[in-house]
Amino acid sequence: MGYPVQRPRRLRQTPALRRLVAQTRLDPAGLILPVFVREGASEPIPISSMPGVRQHSMVSLVQEARRVVAAGLGGIMIFGVPARRDAVGSGADDPDGILNQALARVRDAVGDETVVMADLCLDEFTDHGHCGVVSERTRGGRTDLVVDNDATLERYAAMGLAQARAGAHVLGLSGMMDGQVGHVRAALDDAGYADVVLLAYAAKYASGFYGPFREAVESTLTGDRTTYQQDPANLTESLREVALDVAEGADLVMVKPALPYLDVLRAVAEVSPVPVSAYQVSGEYAQIEAAAAQGWIDRDRVMLESLTSIRRAGAGQILTYYALRVADLLG
Numbered sequence: 659m660g661y662p663v664q665r666p667r668r669l670r671q672t673p674a675l676r677r678l679v680a681q682t683r684l685d686p687a688g689l690i691l692p693v694f695v696r697e698g699a700s701e702p703i704p705i706s707s708m709p710g711v712r713q714h715s716m717v718s719l720v721q722e723a724r725r726v727v728a729a730g731l732g733g734i735m736i737f738g739v740p741a742r743r744d745a746v747g748s749g750a751d752d753p754d755g756i757l758n759q760a761l762a763r764v765r766d767a768v769g770d771e772t773v774v775m776a777d778l779c780l781d782e783f784t785d786h787g788h789c790g791v792v793s794e795r796t797r798g799g800r801t802d803l804v805v806d807n808d809a810t811l812e813r814y815a816a817m818g819l820a821q822a823r824a825g826a827h828v829l830g831l832s833g834m835m836d837g838q839v840g841h842v843r844a845a846l847d848d849a850g851y852a853d854v855v856l857l858a859y860a861a862k863y864a865s866g867f868y869g870p871f872r873e874a875v876e877s878t879l880t881g882d883r884t885t886y887q888q889d890p891a892n893l894t895e896s897l898r899e900v901a902l903d904v905a906e907g908a909d910l911v912m913v914k915p916a917l918p919y920l921d922v923l924r925a926v927a928e929v930s931p932v933p934v935s936a937y938q939v940s941g942e943y944a945q946i947e948a949a950a951a952q953g954w955i956d957r958d959r960v961m962l963e964s965l966t967s968i969r970r971a972g973a974g975q976i977l978t979y980y981a982l983r984v985a986d987l988l989g
């Protein structure tokens with residue numbers, strides 16, 4: 659039985675009918691706002707490659723966290739921009755370091771009214787800009803600098819403990835070192851932080867879409883992260899990464915970036931026993947902003963359409979720089 663009995667357009671006639679049958683809904687509770695806090699900033703500093711996004715001062719960060727609560731967002735993910743960096747990223751596990759200070763201030767301000775999340779990675783804190791510590795490796799008379807997986811795990815454990823002490827509810831493991839979830843889980847459990855939640859950036863690709871973020875955190879990286887982040891050509895290894903992270907104790911897993919990797923998101927969502935998040939990254943945001951500024955696309959329409967697509971593909975939670983704007987629009 660087909661046309662003329664079957665008329666799919668019947669369900670598209672009015673906004674009310676379309677709303678009634680919509681399969682995917684955006685809800686502020688599923689959105690997480692990533693924010694930057696800069697050591698020494700006395701007022702917010704604009705980020706030119708991310709119009710509308712700023713590096714916060716401690717004071718403006720706490721105000722932003724209160725807006726997150728008022729808007730009913732699911733959470734706030736905090737990235738620190740330290741004034742000084744060194745080879746091992748000492749600022750990352752220093753209780754007086756910018757990120758740990760910010761976590762404590764925000765947690766104190768919001769309590770349990772939203773979910774306070776900490777980026778757990780060394781790249782903002784190292785002078786070379788890599789996500790881990792670097793060591794020399796000599797093979798066949800040739801010496802190379804490599805990101806040392808197992809030495810990095812010790813740094814992540816110390817960083818995770820400092821973030822737990824500062825009051826983070828969730829630690830976002832974004833460094834793509836093998837074994838990072840299990841290692842940090844064990845360190846937390848040993849120290850009495852069994853309640854701290856781990857969000858594993860399980861499937862994180864080496865992506866050009868992180869470009870504007872590098873400005874946001876004043877990254878010092880030369881080169882790239884292709885020896886630890888995933889090759890955009892691959893899907894199967896995302897399923898392997900997710901399985902390993904879940905086995906190591908990940909409470910949530912993430913796919914990142916989001917829109918260019920909807921197939922990966924769908925595949926992960928089909929098999930993951932834990933909630934699946936996605937990160938609409940800085941370059942995805944910047945693309946929308948740049949085209950909207952030219953008048954080539956309608957910002958809000960493309961924003962909502964992109965986020966709806968990410969949800970439709972299987973994301974339960976979405977990190978997006980648009981989180982407050984979306985909550986505002988959804989009213």
Ligand code: PBG
Binds near residue numbers: 777779832867868941
């Ligand atoms: C690493 C990290 C990055 C992003 C989040 N965490 C950068 C990278 O891996 O190079 C990118 C987020 C974005 O582009 O919005 N700590």
